[in-house]
Amino acid sequence: MNIVLLGSGNVATHLAYALKKAGYHIKQVFSRNIAHAKHLAEGIGAEPIDNLFYITTEADVYIIAVKDEAIEEVAGALRLRNKILLHTSGSTDIAVLQPYSTAYGVIYPLQTISKEVALDFSKVPLILEFSDAQTKAEILNLAFKLSPLIHEYNSEQRKCLHLGAVLACNFSNYLYAVAHDFLQEKKVDFGLLKPLIAETANKIQTHNPNDVQTGPAIRNDGVILDRHLALLDAHPDWQQVYRILSEGIARRHLENGKKM
Amino acid sequence: MNIVLLGSGNVATHLAYALKKAGYHIKQVFSRNIAHAKHLAEGIGAEPIDNLFYITTEADVYIIAVKDEAIEEVAGALRLRNKILLHTSGSTDIAVLQPYSTAYGVIYPLQTISKEVALDFSKVPLILEFSDAQTKAEILNLAFKLSPLIHEYNSEQRKCLHLGAVLACNFSNYLYAVAHDFLQEKKVDFGLLKPLIAETANKIQTHNPNDVQTGPAIRNDGVILDRHLALLDAHPDWQQVYRILSEGIARRHLENGKKM
Numbered sequence: 001m002n003i004v005l006l007g008s009g010n011v012a013t014h015l016a017y018a019l020k021k022a023g024y025h026i027k028q029v030f031s032r033n034i035a036h037a038k039h040l041a042e043g044i045g046a047e048p049i050d051n052l053f054y055i056t057t058e059a060d061v062y063i064i065a066v067k068d069e070a071i072e073e074v075a076g077a078l079r080l081r082n083k084i085l086l087h088t089s090g091s092t093d094i095a096v097l098q099p100y101s102t103a104y105g106v107i108y109p110l111q112t113i114s115k116e117v118a119l120d121f122s123k124v125p126l127i128l129e130f131s132d133a134q135t136k137a138e139i140l141n142l143a144f145k146l147s148p149l150i151h152e153y154n155s156e157q158r159k160c161l162h163l164g165a166v167l168a169c170n171f172s173n174y175l176y177a178v179a180h181d182f183l184q185e186k187k188v189d190f191g192l193l194k195p196l197i198a199e200t201a202n203k204i205q206t207h208n209p210n211d212v213q214t215g216p217a218i219r220n221d222g223v224i225l226d227r228h229l230a231l232l233d234a235h236p237d238w239q240q241v242y243r244i245l246s247e248g249i250a251r252r253h254l255e256n257g258k259k260m
Numbered sequence: 261m262n263i264v265l266l267g268s269g270n271v272a273t274h275l276a277y278a279l280k281k282a283g284y285h286i287k288q289v290f291s292r293n294i295a296h297a298k299h300l301a302e303g304i305g306a307e308p309i310d311n312l313f314y315i316t317t318e319a320d321v322y323i324i325a326v327k328d329e330a331i332e333e334v335a336g337a338l339r340l341r342n343k344i345l346l347h348t349s350g351s352t353d354i355a356v357l358q359p360y361s362t363a364y365g366v367i368y369p370l371q372t373i374s375k376e377v378a379l380d381f382s383k384v385p386l387i388l389e390f391s392d393a394q395t396k397a398e399i400l401n402l403a404f405k406l407s408p409l410i411h412e413y414n415s416e417q418r419k420c421l422h423l424g425a426v427l428a429c430n431f432s433n434y435l436y437a438v439a440h441d442f443l444q445e446k447k448v449d450f451g452l453l454k455p456l457i458a459e460t461a462n463k464i465q466t467h468n469p470n471d472v473q474t475g476p477a478i479r480n481d482g483v484i485l486d487r488h489l490a491l492l493d494a495h496p497d498w499q500q501v502y503r504i505l506s507e508g509i510a511r512r513h514l515e516n517g518k519k520m
Contacts, residue, residue, distance in 0.1 A: 010474070069483050091476075091484045110452055112460050112474050125452050151452065160446040161453070163488045167498075168439040168453050169460040170475030171505045172432040177469040177512065179428035186420040192370055192385050192411065193421070193428050194465055200372050200429040201461030205454050209437040214270070214372050215430030216351075223329050224351045228423045237508055238427075244504050245431045248497055252437065 001142065004028045004056060005046070006074050007065035008036040011088050011109065015065055015146075018121035020044045022145040027059050030074075052077045060084060061142070063107070068092050075100040084135055090162025093155040094129045105130040105139055108158055109147075112169050125149040127158050172201075178238055210256060217249035261402065264288045264316060265306070266334050267325035268296040271348050271369065275325060275406075278381035280304045282405040287319050290334075312337045321346060321402070323367070328352050335360040344395055350422025353415040354389045365390040365399055368418055369407075372429050385409040387418050432461075438498055470516060477509035 003024055005016055008031035016026055026046045031037035037048035049055065057080060064074050065088040075085055075097050085097045085104040097104035108127040111119065126147050130136035143150055153161065176197060180190045203212045216224035225246055232239045263284055265276055268291035276286055286306040291297035297308035309315065315338060324334050325348040335345055335357050345357045345364040357364035368387040371379065386407050390396035403410055413421065436457060440450045463472045476484035485506055492499045 067479070068481060091487055111456055112463070112472075123455055125455060127452075149455075151449075153448065157446065157448045159487065160443060160448050160491060163491050164439040164443045164448070164450070164453050165456055166475050166477075166488065167442070167502070168436050169456050170473070170477065170509070171435050171501075172457070173460055173464070173469050173473055174477075174505055174509050174512070175431050175435075176428050176464050177473065178508070179424040180464075180469050182427070183420060183424045186417065188413065188417045188420050188424070189411075190424070192387075193424055195383055195385060195409075196371055196425055196429050197432070197461050197464060200433055201457050203372070204433070204436050204440075204457065209433050209440050212372075213430070213433055213437065215426050217426075217430065217434075219327070221328060227351055227419065228426065231420060231423050237511065241431075241504055241508060242427070244501055245434055248438070248501060249430070249434050251497065252434075 001061060001138075002027050002059040004030070004059045004062045005040075005065065006030045006062065006078075008033070008040045009065065009067075012063075012065035013040055014119045014121065015063065015088065015109065016040055016044050016046075018146050019142075021121075022142075024142070024145075027056055028054075030055065055080075057083075061086060061139070063088065064097075072096045084138065086139065090127070090165065091159050093159075094131070095155070098131070101131075103131055103135040103138075105135050106155075106158065107139070107143060107146075108162070110161060110165060112165075112173075122147050123149070125151055127161060128152050129154060129158065175241075178241065182232070182235075182238065210252070213249060213253070215249070217246035218253045220250060220253075261321060261398075262287050262319040264290070264319045264322045265300075265325065266290045266322065266338075268293070268300045269325065269327075272323075272325035273300055274379045274381065275323065275348065275369065276300055276304050276306075278379075278406050279402075281381075282402075284402070284405075287316055288314075290315065315340075317343075320344060321399070323348065324357075332356045344398060346399065350387070350425065351419050353419075354391065355415070358391070361391075363391055363395040363398075365395050366415075366418065367399070367403060367406075368422070370421060370425060372425075372433075382407050383409070385411060387421060388412050389414060389418065435501075438501065442492070442495075442498065470512070473509060473513070475509070477506035478513045480510060480513075 003026045005026050026044050028049055029037050029041040029046045030049050034050035037050055041048035061084045063086045064071050066074055068089050071087050071092055085101045086107055090108045094106050106129040109124045111124040124147050126143050183190045263286045265286050286304050288307045288309055289297050289301040290309050294310035297310055301308035321344045323346045324331050328349050331347050331352055345361045346367055350368045354366050366389040369384045371384040384407050386403050443450045
């Protein structure tokens, strides 16, 4: 099974190396930026291209791992009606590929993917969707070679998962960054928070996060809330984040009718 | 060295068991709620009391692990001017103890502490502050028996650390809870996010969180942002959280002048 990879970003890069490791041959890597295409193609022994005019028709699967808003454009430009088209997006409907092939699908790797950070693909849940049973049969084998954590969801559910990932992960990382910059400003070692951050993420592996909420907001501790807001005086945007999230915690606590 | 513990909440409970494990004898546990005092006292072989009138004067150290706003009241009610008074609060100044003893200090365990979740105290950083060198000498030994991760900071720095912990941990946990409840509503398995949440917390053990930010907000992906806001239509409070945090990420990204 020969593969062409369209894209050279975070997802494309990690996917390319995982496919190579699983024994697949990637014939071409496409990027509008030829330097990016070359950089990735060299690492995996593929041909780099920066123009879809040069795309091979000899591959079996074309994986479109580009920005969401470019997926449809790339799919249309391929002009390959009898090849399997896949995209890798959490928030893009499978139907976007329907006008451009008879066999298509989605492989969404549910993981926070940075180019700089090594990733063990075998621990990444893959969220799959297919146009039809035959395409599913052909791609499932490839997917299982990447990761045993295979889940089939429809586009609506996949979009919800992606939103859940943004809430739980992208936003958490932003809060880590705010804490980092705030402590740096106050000459306090951010490293001291690292065990705490690890433990917070670890707790919810086995507990419902609603049951392990701690902190001044859930205790309705107005004295501390005011002190913290005062400490953030120089940063109105961080103050707003603090206020909105504390209100959210207090409200949920009331709704759940729990006492601490 | 004999100890009296004032309080029976999350911090008091974990501290009591850690002290017992380190070989210390806790003579009494005080709580306004005698059932709470008994529950904790039984577990560690102490005498439960619910009235400070019965407090022993025979101990060396009195650890006040109560709600922040009750610390001063409890310290005053003790009437023990020549004993070491300690509080365990991240956000309360050491000076609150000054009127009530000549020897006092703070042991702030920097960890997210839930009664329901087991805690290895030897991995908890302890943030210490003391009234004077002699008190420091007397308490440092006790602190090191609880955890090798000892740090001395002043009250202002400790308050900043506590705020950092609220931002990075309490608020992250709240976002996990929002994702949990949203996915439950949409009949999607929250468990799928667990590897992602673990990896997000893991990344910042070795990377500056600013360098590993991912997601639609940092890519300025307005199409996805709008789709996500639409998915949250039934929950205006979650929409507001989504909007504020996405704005924060986009703004920080601009300030840092980075390109993704």
